[in-house]
Amino acid sequence: MDKIFRIKKMAGLLAVTMLLAFVTAFSGITGSGLKAEAADMEQRAVWISYLDYAGLKDKSQAEFTANINAMYDKAKSENLNTVIVQVRAFNDAIYPSAYFGWCSYITSNPAGPGYDPLAIMIEAAHSKGLRFEAWINPYRIDSATIHNPGSVDTIYLIVNGVEEIVRNYNVDGIHFDDYFYKGYPEVSVEQKKANVNEMIRIVYWKIKTIKPDVEFGISPQGNIDNCRAAGADVDTWLSNSGYIDYIMPQIYWTDNYGAGGGTAMYSSRLAQWNALNKNNTKMHVGLALYRVADKSAYDIGWSTSSVNLLDQANIAKNAGASGYTLFRYSYLNAAAARTELDNLKSVQEDRSKVEAFVTRLYRNILDREPDAGGLKYWSDALLYGNQTGASVAEGFLFCSEFEQKNIGDSQYVDILYSTCLDRAADAAGKTVWLESLTAGMSRRGVFAGFISSNEFKGICQNCGISAGNVALTEARDQNAGVTRYVYRCYQQALGRTPETEGLNYWTGLILNKTVTPEAAAKGFLESAEFRSKNYSDTEYVKTLYRLFLNREYDEGGLAYWLEKLAGGSSREEVMFGFSKSPEFNGLLQNYGL
Structure with missing residues (x-):
């Protein structure tokens, strides 16, 4: 394994301390600026747990490939764009590893299935336009025991294991979940945090030195006090750079919590996490899809509403979250979850239509693909009623990036046809608009003529957005016919423009x-x-x-x-x-x- 991270064991904790000093300097320089731009899109993800591997275990390579593709197709059918796949559930791996044995949930053969399941999973995900994050339980050995977080050997093992994945596979992210300290009552909470923090910072540093665009995120419990007690120092992670790229708390309650349904638990927990986020770290939210199918007596919201997931996704977005992840894959197929998923998907489908509208503006007007941040900004503005189709198109047509292109009137009119009418210009119509521009009508005035058309209104209606209009302050822009008529009066009577x-x-x-x-x-x-x-x-x-x-x-x-x-x-x-x-x-x- 080329250049695998190793600390000589004889150096012990001194070596870790020295490395952390270097990591501190490194994080001070790079901070969170190493995040990949593509990861700024709204995440709509699902966790694929080892518990979801029934259709993948002990299969031939062809069967495995077909079955994982079917799972991804299901995720795509729910309009999801990311899969977070459990590649190391215990002290094992679903890929050939120098450090861990084969996962018994993927193969019964200790020597492996004869192919690399992880490589197939990643290639299939990317071929379908899905991001792929490798989900790891860093400490867990089995359901009852964990590696000692205070041991230097444990840090060696975890960091080497992460490096093995990042070097050898084209993953988009490394994802840790909420399994930190379990047991060890003799260790103080502060020492637990310190031990976990050493490991987290070195993992972050190692990922960024190998592939800066690979994200590193953690999905802790939704209860902050429980996180702290388990050594998950979320206060530090969300106050300083150099630990994580994103946090994804598992907020698995509704806003009708309790037997009487009177506690807004979801919103309360989300507000607590937002208040903790001093470093403005990107936040996704883990949502309890499994609760929809497994009704809870102590959280009656799951039984009394069919829009919990939809409401929670919207509340999270309005609070600044960058997306959500559903726990877990098998419940995408649960009959009891169908209505909730359909309600959630309806909003996702609206987003897809809106994103297609905005993408066309980028391509037709700016002649480039949208950047992730811009696509999200304009799509959010349309989805949540802050902008109309007309106002967003106006923003593109009169931005400095477009104006710097210095295009002529003929090309400008062609752009209006393709953008506002979704078709090529007809010769007669183009002539009229060019004459209007020659007559002194402004480009904004001509644009207003296009967006008042039934064709533009139909496009907006199909995307589920308001067409809107443009505020025109000059008389010359109010009516192309009148402007052209006055222009010819100047030309024919006075002989001038x-x-x-x-x-x-x-x-x-x-x-x-x-x-x-x-x-x-x-x-x-x-x-x-x-x-x-x-x-x-x-x-x-x-x-x-x-x-x-x-x-x-x-x-x-x-x-x-x-x-x-x-x-x-x-x-x-x-x-x-x-x-x-x-x-x-x-x-x-x-x-x-």
């Missing part, structure tokens, strides 16, 4: 019905800017053709109107004739006016 102030002024007048579109066109022709051009009658009539009829003059028509002017008709009278023409009425209809 409008300034934003003027565009907002005229579009505001039309939208507020202060003037009609016809009166607005006349207003341009009666403006001081237009009069200053000192157009001849010929140029004046040509302008009327372009402004009101959207075309160049014809010779006969031009001669007719010039004759009118020469005969004494005023320019206003001629303009009135153009404004009442069927061609101008058709032009207004093209702009929705």
